[in-house]
Amino acid sequence: MKRIYTAAAMRLAEKQAVERGTSYEQLMENAGQAAAEDLLARLAAAKLTRPGSVFILCGKGNNGGDGLVIARALATAGLCVKILFVLGEDLSALAELNLKRLADLSTIKYLSIDEFSAELMNDSTAWIIDGVFGTGYSGDLPTSVASVMAVANQATAYRIALDVPSGLNCDSGVIAKDSFKADLCYTFGAYKPAHMMPQGKAMCGELVCLDIGIA
Secondary structure (H helix, E strand, O other): OOOOOOOHHHHHHHHHHHHHHHHHHHHHHHHHHHHHHHHHHHHHHHOOOOOOOOEEEEEEOOHHHHHHHHHHHHHHOOOOOOOOOOOOOOOOOOHHHHHHHHOOOOOOOEOOHHHHHHHHHHOOOEEEEEEEOOOOOOOOOOOOHHHHHHHHOOOOOOOOOOOOOOOOOOOOOOOOOOOOOOOOOEEEOOOOHHHHHHHHHHEEEEEEEEEOOOO
């Protein structure tokens, strides 16, 4: 049976996992490493084309932190990783911690929005990982985010969402204009209600639920 958690239920499950002895830092590490391991396994099995670049779109919070863990894992595996902080670099404590862990990885490049658009359009094999907004987001996308997502959606690229595509309401399935449209969505710990709704499924593409240690 599929485990389906609302945003509130997921927060509670994470809190209970921490109370049992793990940490939010470890849960983030587990999520990012699990996603990266699956992507690298698909690459090794020739289920995905090796990307010229992996573009990781990061928000300020823990979804962005997940993206930074993935950046570390993929860069360590030899992939070219390019990061765009869509909402600026005033990050949450855990996201900031994982940004600092990238300091010694010279293969990682940090992009402006203009650079992202130009470089993405020149790479027909690109992967784009959406780590901007997670399960707690609702409402319209900020203009700056919507413009980046519009570019991402128009590109010839393989699009990967973390937990839910940015702009898709995790609980209600409401889709904001210019929401990220994924080919593959990694959901962490449990499926979310929107994943089970026709409109949500259409935005997520292939759904993969990854164990992050909350049960």
